[in-house]
Amino acid sequence: MSAHADSRARVTLATLAAKRSAREPIVMVTAYDHPSAQIVEAAGVDVVLVGDSAAMTVLGYDSTVPVTIDEMLMLTTAVRRGLRSPLLVGDLPFGSYEASDEIAIATAQRFVKEAGCDLVKIERGGTTVDRARALVQAGVPVVGHVGLTPQTATALGGYRAQGRTAEAALTVIDDALALQAAGCSMLVVEAVPSEVTAALMPLLDIPVIGIGAGADADGQVLVFHDLLGLYDGGAAKFVKRYADLRAAAITGVEAYVAEVRAGVYPAAEHGYGMPTGEAARLVELLAER
Structure with missing residues (x-):
């Protein structure tokens, strides 16, 4: 752990709100184990997401869908042990929250109590808005996720940009507004045209983290294995590789x-x-x- 990391204050939702007000970019990155958590901690990121992308980057699945609650809890707990300053967000995996508010609350509470998450993330609008509202009312801070939502990529026509027509863009915007109204503390917007993000930003009061959504968002997130060149799978257009650690x-x-x-x-x-x-x-x- 670097001296810089030791001296950093703990990041809170109030910290992120202040950064948004000051137009100071928020940095989020994924991590999936204790060593990667220590690395991103030392690098000074603001928010760490234990994404269900771990299904592909760490566990070898073909998509994010198969990863289980227990697998995600194991990875998230390992990340928690490596962090001091950043906020920790845990991804609720596919099938762990959609069926009912009660199931969603029970799953989210495990991520908070067992893995030490500060927030949980769920995907999509629609009925997910109801789940988000229930989680917030149960005392669990929530991060929403709109645009390309990998858990339902098949229904969206594959891993491709969303909101490319005016009508489709309105759907993305409406989902975002509904998630904010449900009480979400933060929003991830993935793989949408930059014009959609620019139109969305003035309508929201919560921090917006983009991934393939242009520069107008309050912050950016990339997958640890993508930005370091560790993942052997295909990289999305929005990925910039800052190192080639796999070759090394x-x-x-x-x-x-x-x-x-x-x-x-x-x-x-x-x-x-x-x-x-x-x-x-x-x-x-x-x-x-």
Whole structure:
């Protein structure tokens, strides 16, 4: 943990509101385990999302849909142990909140009590607005998510931008306004034209985090594995890679493989020795047997 991270004040919803008022960009990034949490903490981000994108980036599923509550809780708890300053948002996975308010509340309470989440995130408008309202009334802060919602990407025609016509843009805006009216503390807007975000911003009072939604949002979020080049899957148009750690990791492991096979590793400096006389004593003890 860096000295910078140790000195940072704890980020709160009031912190984010102040940043929004001051037009100071909010930085959100995903993390899925203790080491990645420590990295984003040290880097000074404001908000950490344990996204259900972990299904693909960490657990190897083909989409976000299969990931379970228990899998998400395990990952989120590990992230919580690595954070001090940022707000922690936990993604409620597909099938864990849609059926009823009671199920949604029970799931969200587990993320707060067991994993230490500050907020939970749910996707879509429609009936999700009712779930958001119920969660807020139960005392759980909620992050809404509109535009491209990966849990229902199949129904939306795949992983593609939403709101590209005026009518479709109105649907995105209406969903956002409904989620704000339901009491959401924050909103993620994903893969919509920048013009839609620009039209939406004056209508909202809560922080808006964009991902592929242009520069007008209050902040931005990217997936940890995408921005660091760790994920081998296809990257969306909005992803900017700030490092290529996958290539560096492969190079490192290849060097290790080569040295082991060549008998170069381990060298003497990588091992342990016995105190003077103990090796000879061991030989004597073995001989006595």
